[in-house]
């Protein structure tokens with residue numbers, strides 16, 4: 347790793363960046379996602395969380411914090427919870443629409459069945475009339 351390169355965190359804090367810098371592997375250069383994480387969660391929390399995660403979890407942590415901080419910046423009041431609530435409401439609306447569609451399909455199938463039965467009965471009646479007409 348290039349020890350002279352300064353990561354996003356060290357560049358902001360104007361500190362020398364070393365190869366042991368915990369932020370460097372994820373944000374070797376200034377990046378908007380890092381700025382969001384720093385603004386919403388602070389670099390101290392990010393470093394603390396990185397210490398508490400395994401190497402396999404670190405990339406997932408970074409991605410989650412970038413997503414959450416981006417959402418929090420867009421909606422400072424509701425943040426990720428607002429996104430969750432919106433998706434729950436959309437899911438509920440889709441379930442209602444699905445139920446209404448199912449009811450409409452059942453109604454149409456009932457009408458089709460009634461029309462088919464009526465059509466069949468008329469056909470039987472016509473066939474009986476033809477038989478009577480030909481035998482008389």
Ligand SMILES: [Zn+2]
Pocket residue numbers: 352353354355356357362363364367368369370
């Ligand atoms: Zn650094």
